[in-house]
Amino acid sequence: xxxxxxxxxxxxxxxxAALWADPRARTTLFIPPLLQLLLFSFAATLEVRNVExxxxxxxxxxxxxxxxxxxxxxxxxxxxxxxxxxxxxxxxIDRQEVLAAIVIEQDFDRKVARGEPASVGLVxxxxxxxxxxxVGGYIGAIAGGMGAELEPERSRAGGSSVVVNWFNPNxxxxxxxxxxxxxxxVSISALAITGQVVAREREMGTFEQLMVSPLRxxxxxxxxxxxxFIVGMGNGVLYLVAAQVVFGLPFTGSLLPFFLALAAYNIxxxxxxxxxxAASKTQQQAFLGAFLMTNPVLLLSGFSSPxxxxxxxxxxxxxxxxxxxxxxxxxxxxxxxxxxxVVFSLTWPMLVIAVVTLGSAAWLFRARME
Amino acid sequence: xxxxxxxxxxxxxxxGKETRQIARDPSTYLIAFVLPVLLLFLFGYAINxxxxxxxxxxxxxDDSAPAHSLALAYGQSPHFAxxxxxxxxxxxxxxxxxxxxxxxxxxxxxxxxxxxGAPPPVQIIADGSQPNQASLTAAYAEGLRRNWAMNRAxxxxxxxxxxxxxxxxxxxNPGLTSRYFLIPGAIAIVMTLIGTLLTxxxxxxxxxxxxxxxxxxxxxxxxxxxASKIVPYxxxxxxxxxxxxxxxxxxxxxxxxxxxxxxLLVSTAYLLPALGQGLWISAATKNQFVASQLALITSxxxxxxxxxxxxxxxxxxxxxxxxxxxxxxRYLIPSLQTVFLAGDVWSLILPNVAIMAAFGAFFLYRCLxxxxxxxxx
Numbered sequence: 001x002x003x004x005x006x007x008x009x010x011x012x013x014x015x016x017a018a019l020w021a022d023p024r025a026r027t028t029l030f031i032p033p034l035l036q037l038l039l040f041s042f043a044a045t046l047e048v049r050n051v052e053x054x055x056x057x058x059x060x061x062x063x064x065x066x067x068x069x070x071x072x073x074x075x076x077x078x079x080x081x082x083x084x085x086x087x088x089x090x091x092x093i094d095r096q097e098v099l100a101a102i103v104i105e106q107d108f109d110r111k112v113a114r115g116e117p118a119s120v121g122l123v124x125x126x127x128x129x130x131x132x133x134x135v136g137g138y139i140g141a142i143a144g145g146m147g148a149e150l151e152p153e154r155s156r157a158g159g160s161s162v163v164v165n166w167f168n169p170n171x172x173x174x175x176x177x178x179x180x181x182x183x184x185x186v187s188i189s190a191l192a193i194t195g196q197v198v199a200r201e202r203e204m205g206t207f208e209q210l211m212v213s214p215l216r217x218x219x220x221x222x223x224x225x226x227x228x229f230i231v232g233m234g235n236g237v238l239y240l241v242a243a244q245v246v247f248g249l250p251f252t253g254s255l256l257p258f259f260l261a262l263a264a265y266n267i268x269x270x271x272x273x274x275x276x277x278a279a280s281k282t283q284q285q286a287f288l289g290a291f292l293m294t295n296p297v298l299l300l301s302g303f304s305s306p307x308x309x310x311x312x313x314x315x316x317x318x319x320x321x322x323x324x325x326x327x328x329x330x331x332x333x334x335x336x337x338x339x340x341x342v343v344f345s346l347t348w349p350m351l352v353i354a355v356v357t358l359g360s361a362a363w364l365f366r367a368r369m370e
Numbered sequence: 371x372x373x374x375x376x377x378x379x380x381x382x383x384x385x386g387k388e389t390r391q392i393a394r395d396p397s398t399y400l401i402a403f404v405l406p407v408l409l410l411f412l413f414g415y416a417i418n419x420x421x422x423x424x425x426x427x428x429x430x431x432d433d434s435a436p437a438h439s440l441a442l443a444y445g446q447s448p449h450f451a452x453x454x455x456x457x458x459x460x461x462x463x464x465x466x467x468x469x470x471x472x473x474x475x476x477x478x479x480x481x482x483x484x485x486x487g488a489p490p491p492v493q494i495i496a497d498g499s500q501p502n503q504a505s506l507t508a509a510y511a512e513g514l515r516r517n518w519a520m521n522r523a524x525x526x527x528x529x530x531x532x533x534x535x536x537x538x539x540x541x542x543n544p545g546l547t548s549r550y551f552l553i554p555g556a557i558a559i560v561m562t563l564i565g566t567l568l569t570x571x572x573x574x575x576x577x578x579x580x581x582x583x584x585x586x587x588x589x590x591x592x593x594x595x596x597a598s599k600i601v602p603y604x605x606x607x608x609x610x611x612x613x614x615x616x617x618x619x620x621x622x623x624x625x626x627x628x629x630x631x632x633x634l635l636v637s638t639a640y641l642l643p644a645l646g647q648g649l650w651i652s653a654a655t656k657n658q659f660v661a662s663q664l665a666l667i668t669s670x671x672x673x674x675x676x677x678x679x680x681x682x683x684x685x686x687x688x689x690x691x692x693x694x695x696x697x698x699x700r701y702l703i704p705s706l707q708t709v710f711l712a713g714d715v716w717s718l719i720l721p722n723v724a725i726m727a728a729f730g731a732f733f734l735y736r737c738l739x740x741x742x743x744x745x746x747x
Contacts, residue, residue: 028663035667042687043675046419046502049685067534078684093541094715096704112534119537126543127551127707130419131682137509140536147533159489159519163508166465168498176501192666196659203578284571287662288401291567291670295409299416304680306503308425308471309418328468335499336466345467 003218011215011223015197019227029193033185033235037242040181045173048134050078054101056089057082061109067120067146071102076138093125100124100135112150167335178243179330180303182236183323186266187297189232194273195290197224198365199280217366224277225270232266243334253333257343261333264350265326269297271357278364301327322350380590384598392602401568406560406610407617413556414622417680419548424507426472427461428454434481436522440492443518444474449510458495465497472496472507474515489519542627542711553624554706555679557614558699561637562673564607565644566651570665572599573652573741592741596734600645607644611637618710628709632719636705639723642730643698644669650733653740673699698729 020026053071057064072080081098083089092098103121111118120143124132168175201207210220243249272293280286298304300314301323307315318324325346332338332346428441445452453470455461461473475493483489494511496504543550576582585595615633618624626633647669655661675681676690677699683691694700701722708715 022657022660028660032663032667036671039671039675039690043690044681045685046681047685048682051682051684091717094708094712095718096708115533117533117535119535122536122538124538124540126540126546127704127711128678128682129540129543129546129551130548132540133546136536136538143534143536144532147535151533159484159491159515161492161494161512161515163494163496163512165496165498165504165508168501168504171498171501171504173501176499179499188666192663196662200659282395282575283658283662284395284568284575287567287571287658288405291563291666292405292408296412296416299412302500305417305419306500309420309422311415314415331499332466332468338466342467 003216003222007215008219008222011219012226015223015227019193019231029189029231030235033189033238036185036188037181037239040184041174041177041247044177046130047173048131048138049076051076051099051131051135052079052081052097053077053135054081054083054089054092054098056086056101056103058106059104059108063109063112063118064104067104067143068102070142070146071139074138074142076135089123093123096125096127098125099128100132100139102139115151174247175249175335176331178239178247178249179334180327182239182262182330183265183301183303183327184298185235185239186232186262186326187269187294187323189228189235190266190269191273191276191290191294191297192287193231194225194228194270195276195280195286196283197228198274198277198368199283199286202281203283211369217362217369221274221362221365225274228273229266229270232270233262236262236266249334251334252337253343254340257340257347258329258333261326261329261343261347261350264347264354265322268322268350268354268357271354271359271361272297274361275357275364278361278368297321297323300324303327319349320353322353325350376591376593381594381597384590384594385601388598389602392606401564402606402610403613405563406614409560409563410553410556410614410617411621413559414549414553414618417548417552417556419502419552420546423449423451424472424503424510425451425453425470426474426507426511427464427470428452429458429461429473429475430454430456431458431478432476432480434484436484436489437476437480439522440476440480440515440518443514444511447514449514465495468497470497471500471503472511474511549622550624550711551707552680553618553622554710555677555703557611557618558640558677558679558702558706559670559673560610560614561607561640561702562644562669562699564603564610565641566648566669567662567665568606569599569603569645569648570651570661571658572603573649574656574658574661577656578658592738596649596738596741599649603645604641607641608634608637624710626710627713629714632709632714633706635723636702636709636719639726639730640698640702643726643733646730646733646737647698650737650740653737672697676700677703679703696729698726701725 019029055068057068068080071077081092083092083101089101093101101123103123105121108118108120120139122136122139124136126132165171198207201210240251244251273290276289276293277286280289300307300318300321307318307324310318329338329343329346333343426444428444430437430441441454444450445454453461453464458473458475461470464470465473473495475495477490477493479490480492492515494508496508498504540546573582576585615626619626648665651664651668652661655664673679676683676694676697678694679699683694683700686694705719705722708718
């Protein structure tokens with residue numbers, strides 16, 4: 001009952017043809033990845049720029065005017081709306097016209113002039129508390145800087161620190177997004193496209209024809225997975241090239257370990273896609289199953305938010321997620337010149353996962369055929 | 371042909387048929403009950419922007435008492451899990467292997483400089499490959515160093531306060547819990563899933579199975595046909611909305627400061643464009659595979675990326691900011707966040723509801739045009 005290479009080749013060719021036959025299905029293989037490349041790389045930023053803030057200046061003296069000018073000149077804010085009353089301020093925050101409002105009390109100038117500690121009020125919108133915190137940081141730094149110029153000797157005591165960012169000196173989000181996108185795109189092609197292949201045959205009634213053909217189960221399985229595996233690798237390469245050519249992101253690591261890791265990642269998820277496909281009766285179910293898997297795979301990878309912020313039990317769960325390992329490899333290979341030994345030590349968990357997912361896919365598939 | 375008139379009786383029969391069809395499919399229960407719970411659970415726990423304990427390294431290059439005291443302060447902080455080394459190199463390796471997020475370098479003449487009253491600056495090296503984490507960790511590390519310096523100065527004698535300080539208050543979410551605004555966003559994603567992704571398959575399936583032609587041979591009008599597809603999914607989506615809201619309040623402790631009618635109004639207004647978009651895609655593509663991919667790209671992805679759910683719209687490049695204006699979820703998420711955290715702020719909710727309803731009308735009109743009685747298209 002061995003695998004026949006002639007039969008295997010025939011079934012791979014047939015599956016490729018099936019994937020390629022519908023021109024619209026063909027475009028869905030490549031257009032969405034390109035769209036995602038553009039959207040993700042530019043839109044997915046946790047930076048806070050160009051926000052609108054408000055100002056309730058009850059002092060309107062020299063010091064408060066100076067502070068407001070410094071804030072306006074910092075370039076972090078698109079516009080500063082001036083309010084006449086607390087009610088106006090309340091309404092603007094309620095309606096989300098401003099993310100934050102600065103409140104300068106009447107005695108601000110007097111205190112600054114006398115050299116007493118003065119404070120500025122800042123109201124933040126807790127519906128966007130992450131952005132609010134960052135705005136609070138900007139304004140705190142500006143106020144601190146102005147204070148340091150007013151009272152240099154008082155501020156110098158206590159030393160200082162210098163912050164350096166390795167691997168991405170300007171903390172550019174695109175540098176993080178592009179390597180992370182390879183993780184996203186391969187997971188989508190491996191799960192969503194593989195998820196459909198068996199379910200479609202079953203819905204169209206051609207699955208029975210496959211069963212009566214002389215093909216063996218492993219041959220059908222490999223034949224079904226080969227095209228999406230290759231599409232996934234192709235999209236991965238496309239992104240790898242685009243990151244360097246279009247976005248100028250250097251790839252500092254070595255290519256061979258990276259590609260081996262990419263293949264391991266791709267296979268482990270293709271196995272999941274296949275298992276979903278074999279378990280589903282209709283395309284809607286398969287689509288849903290694939291979608292249901294894509295979410296944990298991406299959310300538990302460290303892409304949208306870091307793994308160390310998750311509760312402990314969820315962190316343990318991420319070990320079973322191939323995307324967690326490959327995200328580290330991709331970021332490391334692009335930005336950190338990650339040595340091959342480290343890449344391999346992060347690759348073997350994916351190989352273990354691949355054995356499990358392929359095994360369960362084969363088992364489910366066989367159960368369906370009988 | 372009884373093309374004239376919209377028949378309530380025919381509609382009820384069709385809704386009954388659709389409902390039975392949905393109810394017979396066990397995956398429906400998965401979608402209506404299991405999926406919202408699972409997704410909300412995942413989004414609620416997995417996405418957390420509040421920095422927890424970070425792994426950092428301390429490179430202790432100086433052997434003086436103040437240097438050890440500072441290293442100890444890092445070691446005792448609940449914000450950091452610290453690995454101390456005598457040089458930077460092993461920590462650099464650890465950072466490459468993604469084991470630590472930052473390195474605090476306490477320089478060689480730190481103790482001597484401190485004795486002179488002019489300590490050399492401490493270097494904080496952050497792992498820039500994760501930009502958000504890098505700036506947060508660096509800010510925490512510097513904050514700890516400043517506190518340590520202030521405490522030491524306080525031991526030596528009283529210190530005056532900073533000349534100008536900022537006194538922040540956070541409205542609606544004083545604890546700055548990111549979950550409180552992420553959960554309403556996650557609810558929007560669940561509604562998009564049920565509204566658009568599921569419905570994107572329903573008409574395409576009829577075409578693929580050939581039952582669309584049978585449908586056309588009946589006296590039913592196309593408006594009735596569409597309404598029969600919308601009503602069951604609308605009800606399904608509202609049920610999951612109820613489950614999500616209950617979970618948000620009970621499981622995650624998100625406050626619900628607004629009223630239930632406001633919540634219902636906002637959800638209903640969003641379901642119009644969500645269902646309309648799904649059905650339009652379905653009617654226009656007539657192919658389940660293409661429809662599902664198109665729905666994923668045009669609804670789920672924008673809801674995740676371009677709605678302000680996680681990423682600030684104002685920080686995006688101008689052309690992308692313009693694209694966000696045609697993403698219906700962009701108007702849902704602030705409304706949901708407001709109803710949950712701030713209350714019934716009608717001056718914010720009503721304009722958003724109107725925009726969503728307008729999108730809904732447009733999509734449903736397009737959908738009606740796409741399902742004209744015609745086989746040769």
